[in-house]
Amino acid sequence: MKLIVRVRLLPSLDQAAALARTLRACNEAATWVSEVAFEKDAKNNFALRRLTYAEVRTTWGLGAQAAQHVVKKTCDAYAALRANLKAGNLGRPGSHRRRRVIEKPIVFRVDGAQPYDDRMLSWQIAGRRISIWTTAGRMKDVEFTASPEQLTTLARYRKGESDLVCRDGLWFLLATCEVPEAPPNTEPADFLGVDLGIVNIATTSDGEIMAGRELNRIRVRERKLRTTLQKKNTPSAKRRMKKRRRKELRRAKDINHKIAKHVVAEAERTGRGIALEDLTGIRERVRLRKPQRATHSSWAFAQLGQFIAYKARRAGVPVVYVDPAYTSRTCAECGHCDRANRVSQAWFACRSCGFVDHADRNSSRNIRARAWELWRCGALSTAPVSLPRQRSGTGRKRSATASGARCASQGPRVPGG
Numbered sequence: 001m002k003l004i005v006r007v008r009l010l011p012s013l014d015q016a017a018a019l020a021r022t023l024r025a026c027n028e029a030a031t032w033v034s035e036v037a038f039e040k041d042a043k044n045n046f047a048l049r050r051l052t053y054a055e056v057r058t059t060w061g062l063g064a065q066a067a068q069h070v071v072k073k074t075c076d077a078y079a080a081l082r083a084n085l086k087a088g089n090l091g092r093p094g095s096h097r098r099r100r101v102i103e104k105p106i107v108f109r110v111d112g113a114q115p116y117d118d119r120m121l122s123w124q125i126a127g128r129r130i131s132i133w134t135t136a137g138r139m140k141d142v143e144f145t146a147s148p149e150q151l152t153t154l155a156r157y158r159k160g161e162s163d164l165v166c167r168d169g170l171w172f173l174l175a176t177c178e179v180p181e182a183p184p185n186t187e188p189a190d191f192l193g194v195d196l197g198i199v200n201i202a203t204t205s206d207g208e209i210m211a212g213r214e215l216n217r218i219r220v221r222e223r224k225l226r227t228t229l230q231k232k233n234t235p236s237a238k239r240r241m242k243k244r245r246r247k248e249l250r251r252a253k254d255i256n257h258k259i260a261k262h263v264v265a266e267a268e269r270t271g272r273g274i275a276l277e278d279l280t281g282i283r284e285r286v287r288l289r290k291p292q293r294a295t296h297s298s299w300a301f302a303q304l305g306q307f308i309a310y311k312a313r314r315a316g317v318p319v320v321y322v323d324p325a326y327t328s329r330t331c332a333e334c335g336h337c338d339r340a341n342r343v344s345q346a347w348f349a350c351r352s353c354g355f356v357d358h359a360d361r362n363s364s365r366n367i368r369a370r371a372w373e374l375w376r377c378g379a380l381s382t383a384p385v386s387l388p389r390q391r392s393g394t395g396r397k398r399s400a401t402a403s404g405a406r407c408a409s410q411g412p413r414v415p416g417g
Contacts, residue, residue, distance in 0.1 A: 001313055003157075003179045005150050009130070009171035010143040016171065020111070022134040023166060026070055027108040029060040033074045038105035043078045045071065061135055069115045077106050113163040113174070121162055121173075125155050130173070132164070144173065153177050168246070182316030188273040191320065191375070193368030194263060194308070195327070195360045196277060196301050199345060202259050203360035204266070205275075205368040210259050215252060222248045252300045260307035268315045275371030276305055277324035320379055322370040331355055332365035 011019060033052045042048045049071045056067045081101065084090050091097035120133040128151075131140045146154070157177040165172045193205035201212035222244070229237040267274050279301065312319045328348070330337040336352035343349045348362040357365075 001179055001181050001310070003153070003177045003310075003314075005146075005153050005158075005175045005177055007144045007146040007150060007154070007173050007175065009173060010145060011171055015139055015142055018134040018136045018139055019132075019164065019171060020166065021136065023112070023114055023164065024110045025060045025062065025135050026066060026114045027110050027112045029056045029062060029067075030070045030074050030108045030112075031105075032056075032059075033071055034077070034105045034107065037074055037078060043075060045075045048075060063120070063133060065117060065119050066114075066133065069117070069120075073108075073115060074106070077108075081106065111166045113165045115161045115163050116173075117161050123154065123158070125151055153179065179314065181314055184316045185271065185273065185318055188318055188375070189271045191273045191275040191368045191371040192263065192267045192270070193275045193364040193366070193371065194277075195364035195367060196279070196304065197360055200360050201255070202263065202304065203358070203364050204263065205361070205364040206266070207358075207361050209358070209360065210262075215255055218251065219248060253303065256300055256304040256307050260304060260311050263308055264311040264315055264317055267312065267317045273318035273320060273371065273375065274308060274312050275367045276308065276319060276321050277327070277367060278321040279305075279324055318375075320371040320374055322367055322374060324367070327363045327366040327370075328359060330366050332357070332362045332369070 009019075033048065033056065036052050037043055037048050040051060042051055049068070052071060053067055056062055056070055057064070062070065085098070085102070090101055116132065122131045124130065128144055128146070129140075130142045130144055131138060132142055133139075154175060154177065157179050158175050159178045160176040162176065163174040165174060191205075195203045197203065197212075198216070199212060200209050201215070202210045225244075226241065229241045263274065309319050326337050329339055329341050331341060331348075331350035331353060333355040334350060334353040336350055338351050341348055341350050342359060344359070346359055347356065348359040349356045
């Protein structure tokens with residue numbers, strides 16, 4: 001499977017300036033190539049290269065490989081745009097949002113990521129140095145830092161391109177690695193059901209609750225602080241907002257990594273598979289009151305589902321997505337389904353047999369049962385297509401069919417039931 005390893009570069013002031021000029025030149029060239037592609041309707045790599053390659057090299061002073069990557073990056077951006085339009089992710093035909101993206105060419109940020117291949121970038125992993133192409137020439141002995149695990153992964157499995165990224169003044173390289181997968185467990189003893197929620201981020205069918213109360217309190221505090229700073233609108237308030245803008249995102253990502261790692265380790269230890277809800281499209285269907293919208297939209301449930309799926313794939317643990325409909329209303333003991341069974345957010349009480357349990361644990365048991373039934377009917381394990389990123393060592397309900405399971409790359413979106 002493909003894994004992205006992020007390492008942090010430690011360039012000197014002169015080296016950082018050269019990298020910044022390189023990113024700016026590449027992205028300005030990509031924006032011009034995008035305008036040509038839009039005007040000429042030439043979105044094919046070879047056709048667009050014939051129109052723009054020479055101009056990119058002479059005007060922006062890019063090398064041969066860099067110029068080709070600029071053209072390819074532009075074509076990939078338009079391919080991603082077409083895929084999003086086809087999937088309906090940018091609104092309905094004729095909507096303002098859809099017209100806004102299709103009536104003008106794509107524009108690249110001046111500090112956007114730039115791909116590098118092995119001709120433009122070489123690694124000295126033992127010495128923690130890289131040699132990288134810039135518009136000012138080849139720059140050697142650029143230091144980078146990484147954890148021992150990352151260095152081992154890079155040395156053994158690095159393959160393909162790496163992306164140069166500047167984020168808040170810090171420089172990173174995102175290296176693609178082909179990591180071997182563990183042999184898949186084709187005969188799991190059972191499934192570990194996982195109910196994803198907002199109040200409780202994840203609840204397993206074993207009864208373990210990974211609560212999100214602390215994270216939700218932090219999000220409320222951050223949201224209030226942002227509101228206060230936006231109202232002040234002073235230069236110091238803007239500096240503080242800029243400094244804190246990714247803090248909440250990093251914290252949520254770290255928590256999701258820890259939860260996913262724990263769930264996969266428990267399933268691997270007990271020889272079970274993992275059952276998740278297929279919650280795709282719930283954002284578009286659920287109507288919420290205004291005070292609930294921010295909490296609902298800020299929850300990184302899809303990210304947690306993807307983390308669980310790719311970690312499970314690496315460990316050889318099967319993952320099955322199930323239909324989440326009525327899992328919170330159905331009794332895990334007798335199967336009776338009634339809206340009145342859900343007496344509160346936290347508790348479930350069956351009106352038929354009298355069974356009482358924590359609501360999320362009852363839902364996770366129903367998810368486990370549905371996954372086991374799907375597996376016995378011949379459903380296959382699903383796995384993500386996207387490239388998961390290995391964390392840096394420097395700090396850091398749509399229904400499933402009855403005969404199969406949904407691809408994990410599209411991940412869950414919100415709690416079911």
